[in-house]
Amino acid sequence: xxxxxxxxxxxxxxxxxxxxxxxxxxxxxxxxxxxxxxxxxxxxxxxxxxxxxxxxxxxxxxxxxxxxxxxxxxxxxxxxxxxxxxxxxxxxxxxxxxxxxxxx
Amino acid sequence: xxxxxxxxxxxxxxxxxxxxxxxxxxxxxxxxxxxxxxxxxxxxxxxxxxxxxxxxxxxxxxxxxxxxxxxxxxxxxxxxxxxxxxxxxxxxxxxxxxxxxxxxxxxxxxxxxxxxxxxxxxxxxxxxxxxxxxxxxxxxxxxxxxxxxxxxxxxxxxxxxxxxxxxxxxxxxxxxxxxxxxxxxxxxxxxxxxxxxxxxxxxxxxx
Amino acid sequence: xxxxxxxxxxxxxxxxxxxxxxxxxxxxxxxxxxxxxxxxxxxxxxxxxxxxxxxxxxxxxxxxxxxxxxxxxxxxxxxxxxxxxxxxxxxxxxxxxxxxxxxxxxxxxxxxxxxxxxxxxxxxxxxxxxxxxxxxxxxxxxxxxxxxxxxxxxxxxxxxxxxxxxxxxxxxxxxxxxxxxxxxxxxxxxxxxxxxxxxxxxxxxxxxxxxxxxxxxxxxxxxxxxxxxxxxxxxxxxxxxxxxxxxxxxxxxxxxxxxxxxxxxxxxxxxxxxxxxxxxxxxxxxxxxxxxxxxxxxxxxxxxxxxxxxxxxxxxxxxxxxxxxxxxxxxxxxxxxxxxxxxxxxxxxxxxxxxxxxxxxxxxxxxxxxxxxxxxxxxxxxxxxxxxxxxxxxxxxxxxxxxxxxxxxxxxxxxxxxxxxxxxxxxxxxxxxxxxxxxxxxxxxxxxxxxxxxxxxxxxxxxxxxxxxxxxxxxxxxxxxxxxxxxxxxxxxxxxxxxxxxxxxxxxxxxxxxxxxxxxxxxxxxxxxxxxxxxxxxxxxxxxxxxxxxxxxxxxxxxxxxxxxxxxxxxxxxxxxxxxxxxxxxxxxxxxxxxxxxxxxxxxxxxxxxxxxxxxx
Numbered sequence: 001x002x003x004x005x006x007x008x009x010x011x012x013x014x015x016x017x018x019x020x021x022x023x024x025x026x027x028x029x030x031x032x033x034x035x036x037x038x039x040x041x042x043x044x045x046x047x048x049x050x051x052x053x054x055x056x057x058x059x060x061x062x063x064x065x066x067x068x069x070x071x072x073x074x075x076x077x078x079x080x081x082x083x084x085x086x087x088x089x090x091x092x093x094x095x096x097x098x099x100x101x102x103x104x
Numbered sequence: 105x106x107x108x109x110x111x112x113x114x115x116x117x118x119x120x121x122x123x124x125x126x127x128x129x130x131x132x133x134x135x136x137x138x139x140x141x142x143x144x145x146x147x148x149x150x151x152x153x154x155x156x157x158x159x160x161x162x163x164x165x166x167x168x169x170x171x172x173x174x175x176x177x178x179x180x181x182x183x184x185x186x187x188x189x190x191x192x193x194x195x196x197x198x199x200x201x202x203x204x205x206x207x208x209x210x211x212x213x214x215x216x217x218x219x220x221x222x223x224x225x226x227x228x229x230x231x232x233x234x235x236x237x238x239x240x241x242x243x244x245x246x247x248x249x250x251x252x253x254x255x256x257x258x259x260x261x262x263x264x265x266x267x268x269x270x271x272x273x274x275x276x277x278x279x280x281x282x283x284x285x286x287x288x289x290x291x292x293x294x295x296x297x298x299x300x301x302x303x304x305x306x307x308x309x310x311x
Numbered sequence: 312x313x314x315x316x317x318x319x320x321x322x323x324x325x326x327x328x329x330x331x332x333x334x335x336x337x338x339x340x341x342x343x344x345x346x347x348x349x350x351x352x353x354x355x356x357x358x359x360x361x362x363x364x365x366x367x368x369x370x371x372x373x374x375x376x377x378x379x380x381x382x383x384x385x386x387x388x389x390x391x392x393x394x395x396x397x398x399x400x401x402x403x404x405x406x407x408x409x410x411x412x413x414x415x416x417x418x419x420x421x422x423x424x425x426x427x428x429x430x431x432x433x434x435x436x437x438x439x440x441x442x443x444x445x446x447x448x449x450x451x452x453x454x455x456x457x458x459x460x461x462x463x464x465x466x467x468x469x470x471x472x473x474x475x476x477x478x479x480x481x482x483x484x485x486x487x488x489x490x491x492x493x494x495x496x497x498x499x500x501x502x503x504x505x506x507x508x509x510x511x512x513x514x515x516x517x518x519x520x521x522x523x524x525x526x527x528x529x530x531x532x533x534x535x536x537x538x539x540x541x542x543x544x545x546x547x548x549x550x551x552x553x554x555x556x557x558x559x560x561x562x563x564x565x566x567x568x569x570x571x572x573x574x575x576x577x578x579x580x581x582x583x584x585x586x587x588x589x590x591x592x593x594x595x596x597x598x599x600x601x602x603x604x605x606x607x608x609x610x611x612x613x614x615x616x617x618x619x620x621x622x623x624x625x626x627x628x629x630x631x632x633x634x635x636x637x638x639x640x641x642x643x644x645x646x647x648x649x650x651x652x653x654x655x656x657x658x659x660x661x662x663x664x665x666x667x668x669x670x671x672x673x674x675x676x677x678x679x680x681x682x683x684x685x686x687x688x689x690x691x692x693x694x695x696x697x698x699x700x701x702x703x704x705x706x707x708x709x710x711x712x713x714x715x716x717x718x719x720x721x722x723x724x725x726x727x728x729x730x731x732x733x734x735x736x737x738x739x740x741x742x743x744x745x746x747x748x749x750x751x752x753x754x755x756x757x758x759x760x761x762x763x764x765x766x767x768x769x770x771x772x773x774x775x776x777x778x779x780x781x782x783x784x785x786x787x788x789x790x791x792x793x794x795x796x797x798x799x800x801x802x803x804x805x806x807x808x809x810x811x812x813x814x815x816x817x818x819x820x821x822x823x824x825x826x827x828x829x830x831x832x833x834x835x836x837x838x839x840x841x842x843x844x845x846x847x848x849x850x851x852x853x854x855x856x857x858x859x860x861x862x863x864x865x866x867x868x869x870x871x872x873x874x875x876x877x878x879x880x881x882x883x884x885x886x887x888x889x890x891x892x893x894x895x896x897x898x899x900x901x902x903x904x905x906x907x908x909x910x911x912x913x914x915x916x917x918x919x920x921x922x923x924x925x926x927x928x
Contacts, residue, residue, distance in 0.1 A: 011118060012197065019193050026186045033182065033301075037175050040306045050310050058302040062295050069189050070291045076122070079132060079489055083139035083516070090517040090604055091146030094557055098150030101608070101616045102549045125490065129415040132486045136516060140478060144520035147557070151528065151539065151550055158545025160538070236537055240545035243537035247528070262909070269910045278912060 025068040032057045116198040117277075121284030124277050134285040138292045145296050148251055149303060152244040156308070160239035163232045165308030174305045177220045178297065181256075184213035185294040188287045195283060200275045203283070207267055210290065214260045221253050245304065252300055255293050262286055331863040333417035334823050335402045338424050339719065342399025343712075345428050349391035352435070354786055356384040361743070361779035364772050367764035377760040378445035379462065383435075385448030386466065389562065390473060391431040393700070396708050397569045398423075398480050401508045403719055405484060407814035407821065408505045410493025410830045415486035416479075417861040418908070423479040425871035430473025433878045437465035447758065449559070452540035452551040456532050461882050467530045468878040472871075474519055474526070481515030484508050493813070494852040495832030499593070502812045502836075503586060506593050507572030510600045511565050517604065518561035525554035534885050549614060556607035564603040566700065568596060570707025571638060574660045577714050578642050580808055581657045582649025585836055588641040595634035595641075602631045612683045621680040628678035635671055639664060655729030659710035662737050663702060670698030673748065688758075691751025697744045709736075709789070716796070717803030721820040725800065728792040736785030742778025746771045811836035816849045824858045827851075827923055858918045866904045873900030 036057045039050055067073040072081050117123040122131050156165065191206035225246070228234040236246045263286055270279050329337060359380050363372045372380060406414055414420050437443045444466035446455035455463045488509045492501070501509075529551065531537040538544035540551055579586040586592060608616060608624040642664060651657070673695040677683055686692055709732075716724045750771045755762060762768045806815040813830060814821075816838045828851025834840050841849060877897025883890040 015193060015196050019190075022186070022189050022193075026182070026189075029182060030179075033175075033178055036302065036306055037171060037178075040309050041171055047310050051307055054302050054306050054310075058298050062298050065185065065291055065295050065298070069185060069294075070288055077135075080135035080138075083136050083485075083513075084142065086513065086517060087139035087142030087146075090143045090557075091149075093605060094143065094146045094521060094553075095150040095153065097553050097557070097608070098147075098154045098550060101620045102154045102547055102553065103615060128490050129486050132489055133416060133482055136482045136485050140482070140516045140520050143517050144524060147521045147524035147554055151524070151554075154547055154550055155539070155545065158547070160543075160545040236531075236535065238538075238544075240538045240541065240547065243531065243539050243544075243546075247531065247537070247539075265906060265909050278914070282909075 022068050025064040029061045029064055032061045118196070120195065120198075120275065120277055120280035122281070124281070127277065127281035127284075130281040130285050131288075134288050138288065141292065145248075145251070145299075148244075148248045149299065152248045152304065155240040155244040158240035160241070162239045162242065163228075163234045164241075165304075166311060168228055168232060168234060169305050169308050171305070171309065173220060173224055174301055177217050177224075178301050180213045180217040180220070181294050181297050184210045184217070185291055187213065188290050192284065192287050195275065195280060198275060203275070204267060204271065207263060207283075211260060211263050211267070214256055214263070214290075218253060218256055218260070221249070221256075225250075249300060249304065252293070252296050255296070259286070259290055259293055262289070328863075330868050331421075331865045333413075333421050333861050333863050335406050335414045335417070335420060336719070336821065336823070338420050339399045339403030341424050341428075342395045342402060343719075345424070345431065346392050346395030346399055349387050349431055350393075350396065351786075351790070353384055353387035353392050354783065356380050356387065358779060358783055360384060361776040363760070364762070365776040366773070367769055368761045372760070374760040375442070375445065378447075378758075379438075379443040381758055382444045382447050382450075382462075382466070383438075386434065386444070386470070387431075388700075389448065389566070390470060391427075391434070393566050393704050393708070394477060395427055395431075397511075397566065397704075398427075398477070400573070400708070400711050400715065401484060401504075401511075401569060402480075404715055404814055405505050405508045406487060406491070407718070407817065407825060408502045408812050409488060409491065409496050410813050410826060410832065411487060411491040412825045412829075412858065413861065414483050415491060416483045418864055418867065418913070419479045419483050421864070422867035422870060423476040423483065425867045426476030426479070426874065427473040429871040429875040430469045430471070430476065430878075433472060433875055434465050434469025437462055437469075440465075449555055450529065450551075451555075452529065452532075452548040453542070455529060455551075456540050463529075464533060464882040464885075467526050467533065468881055471523065471526045471530070472874050472878060474522055475874075476871075477515055478519045478523075481512040481519070484512040485516065488512075493826075493829050493832055496813075496837075499590065500832060500835045500837070502572075503575035503589075503592055503596075504569070504572035507568040507575075507596055510596050511568045514561045514565045514568070514600055514603065518558045518565065521554050522558035525551060525558065528554070530881070534881060549611075552611055552614060553607070556610045560607040560610065561600075561603050563696075563699070564600060566704045567707075568599065570663075570704050570711075571596065573707045573711040573714070574642060574663055575645075576812065577656050577660045577710055578645045579836075580714075580810055581652045581654070581660075582646045583651075583809075584645055584649040585811070585839070586641070587644035587647075588637070589835060591637055592641055595637045598634040599631060602627060602634070606631065609678055609680075609683070612680045613687045625678050625680040629675055632671060632675050639668060639671075654713070654726060655724065655733055656710045656713035658730065658733045658737075659706045659713065662733070663706040663710070666698060666702030666706065666740070669745075670695060670702055673698065686751065688756055689751035690747040690755045690757055693757045694744045694747035694751060697747075701740055701744070709733075714808070715814075717807045717819045718814055719820065720797075721803055722796050722800035723803045723807060724796050725792050728788055728795065732785045732788040732792060734785075735781050735788065739778045739781025739783075739785055743775050743782060744778070746774050746778075750775070806838075809842075811839035813837055813849070816841075822926070824860060824918055824923075827858075828855055829853050855923055856920055858923070859915055860918060861915045862913050864908075864913070866908055870901045870904035873897045873902075873904065876900065 036054050039045055039053065045053070066084065071077060072084070122128050187206050187210040191203045191210065194202040194206060234242055236243055266279065266282050266286065273279070329341060332338060359372060360377070363369050363377055402414070402420065406412070440461065442460050442462045444450070444458070444462040446458045446463050446466070450463060450466060488501070488505060528539045532540050538546045540546045540548050542548065575586050575592060606624055606628045608620060609628045612621050653661070673691070677686055677692065677695055713724055713729055716722065750768055753767055755768050762772065803819045805818045807819070808815070813832070816830060817826060830837065830849035831852035838849065841847060874897060877894050880890045880893030880897055884894060
């Protein structure tokens with residue numbers, strides 16, 4: 001498999017570029033985390049505003065984790081993506097039910 | 105055909121984890137499993153959210169949670185996610201020694217996280233008498249966070265087992281998928297933690 | 312490891328072979344034997360229930376025993392009979408239909424079976440250890456948290472262990488279908504049974520984790536003093552109902568979709584036509600699965616979720632009738648103008664269509680939330696779900712067994728006995744359950760131990776019991792048929808039904824490597840294409856070469872025993888802390904097996920080209 005080896009500098013460079021992207025996403029994830037903690041620690045925001053914001057920060061961070069760290073953006077990840085989205089759909093329904101229609 | 109799948113940089117495929125059918129199967133199988141795990145944790149999160157105010161006059165989320173320790177734990181786990189990315193980077197470049205090194209750091213950070221969690225639980229139980237049995241909130245809290253901690257512990261044992269096993273053998277097409285699937289699992293643990301620190305701790309603190 | 316060594320062996324070697332096998336066909340045999348055993352057990356429990364209800368205020372069973380009987384009947388039939396039988400069929404047939412030599416994870420396949428088996432045995436041990444679970448197959452809290460004794464503990468642990476096995480099976484099938492299809496076998500050329508296996512596995516993947524969590528919560532409440540369902544400490548009993556039905560409703564589609572696949576294959580084979588509306592059938596399957604996830608609360612209309620939630624779930628439920636209707640019409644259109652052969656497999660399929668349609672119709676009635684307040688927890692519901700599960704799933708399993716028996720065991724089931732079994736079971740089934748609709752409408756509640764006389768319920772219940780006995784008789788004839796066929800059955804050729812799909816392109820029973828050459832697929836119904844073009848057999852997609860096979864392993868069996876022991880430990884540690892030793896020992900065994908599996912290399916072995924060629928002579 002001569003064309004499928006990474007002896008060539010092209011592949012090495014590609015891996016390096018990929019790593020750079022992953023480092024950037026890591027920096028962003030850390031940034032989001034600090035923002036989230038800061039919002040809560042500073043107690044500057046109203047609950048109605050803070051909770052959705054925290055959730056958005058978490059979702060974005062998780063998207064980075066999936067798409068960059070776990071390579072879901074790459075080719076050959078169609079089925080993994082489908083199953084994760086399927087799982088997320090079932091997860092959303094489950095959480096929505098347990099939050100909204102459990103009487104007390 | 106041969107049993108020796110050892111690799112040298114000359115013959116290394118681009119994606120050693122998916123170069124064999126077994127590797128491809130393991131790769132997909134673990135991803136699908138994570139799809140199921142998503143629902144597993146969703147059920148636990150849902151239960152927690154339904155019960156998080158059912159404190160039965162015991163300590164509440166606001167009484168209990170401190171942000172400092174959780175922040176440290178988050179940093180430990182997020183960093184361990186990055187170190188396992190580095191390990192996979194070195195796997196693709198077929199640098200086994202560096203891969204093992206980064207995985208070692210990953211394991212170290214994971215152990216640190218677990219130690220903090222054990223301390224945290226100990227703290228709640230002894231300082232606040234907040235236990236698994238004290239209220240529905242307590243049960244839901246320890247179950248959700250404990251399930252995550254259990255996943256971390258399982259992941260650590262898995263990592264250490266494959267690291268020790270392959271220390272002398274180097275990377276090959278037989279064990280590359282094992283390393284890769286571990287890294288996926290480890291990232292997923294991190295994903296779950298992101299929601300735990302957001303939903304349990306930060307939202308708990310906000311009220 | 313050679314083929315020659317696999318022949319001529321003693322009984323001990325035979326047992327050892329099945330304990331360590333990772334061959335999907337042998338695992339299928341194990342599933343069919345295990346599932347068949349539990350099916351007979353569940354059937355026996357059903358007979359006891361019907362005998363108890365044969366007359367008013369009967370005292371055949373005590374009230375407590377009756378509760379145990381209904382609980383175990385439901386639990387056994389769903390988890391230990393219907394699902395394993397279907398998974399067995401999937402195991403046996405799906406890899407053949409896509410031209411694969413094995414499944415993606417042979418080891419996990421074996422582990423999945425043994426976990427199911429030991430989970431089932433653990434559950435049934437309860438009969439001898441102080442009483443079976445008695446809180447209904449749904450085990451609603453707080454009834455299940457209050458139930459004294461260890462019955463419900465066995466339910467929790469037994470289902471947890473067998474559920475883990477099912478989840479593994481689901482992932483295994485998914486990966487197999489994605490990565491191991493033969494060249495040319497595109498997704499839209501897969502037989503419907505393979506498609507339904509795929510979609511069912513997706514449902515298993517997303518539904519079972521909810522049950523896992525539900526069972527853990529129940530286990531923690533019963534055994535470790537947590538307070539999820541304990542209202543005094545702020546717990547909430549409705550959580551169990553949600554988690555159970557988030558799993559439980561997809562579960563009924565997990566059961567029925569493979570049966571739909573079976574009927575699609577059988578109707579097209581015996582009508583000598585390709586399946587009508589193949590594409591629509593595939594999309595209807597996917598749509599049913601998708602909608603099936605959003606309707607669970609129709610089991611909870613009377614809980615008090617509020618009119619908005621009830622309305623949403625009612626409409627979603629009714630919407631499922633649309634894709635199901637598409638399927639019914641496609642089956643009818645498949646037969647239209649076909650050259651139809653009627654044999655046992657076909658009889659079960661033909662009987663399925665009207666029977667299932669009745670069940671579907673009462674399903675739409677029940678979906679109406681307002682009307683459901685009247686039907687809820689009456690025999691109307693009992694009649695409804697038996698119409699869909701017996702009329703759909705059991706008919707499907709029996710049709711599939713008649714259809715694929717030659718492929719599984721190399722013998723054709725006796726037709727005369729097949730027809731006797733069919734007619735007795737079919738008539739018995741409608742006698743048993745049709746009248747229950749009316750019993751329900753007259754107000755007879757389900758799960759009651761006795762009913763009073765002169766309330767208009769006497770005749771109906773008597774008729775129902777007579778029907779149940781006929782069903783039992785039909786089932787008995789089927790068992791006799793199996794025994795008869797094993798000894799005197801006619802040997803089957805590779806293609807006894809003039810089949811259309813890949814499994815009929817190889818000998819019956821198939822060699823352990825399935826396909827000597829991976830076949831080249833040129834369209835839907837690949838074997839039929841070759842037949843119509845005068846070739847009659849598949850072309851290989853590769854030259855004959857060495858075949859790689861996985862190693863057998865005893866670890867799955869030992870690992871499952873480990874969990875079995877740990878299960879007992881968990882159950883009894885509430886009485887005596889010393890039982891925690893069993894927990895640690897059992898879990899230790901299981902984890903040790905996992906470690907060995909992880910550390911030891913399993914490279915498999917090769918069947919050489921020479922051996923394959925010698926085999927051909």
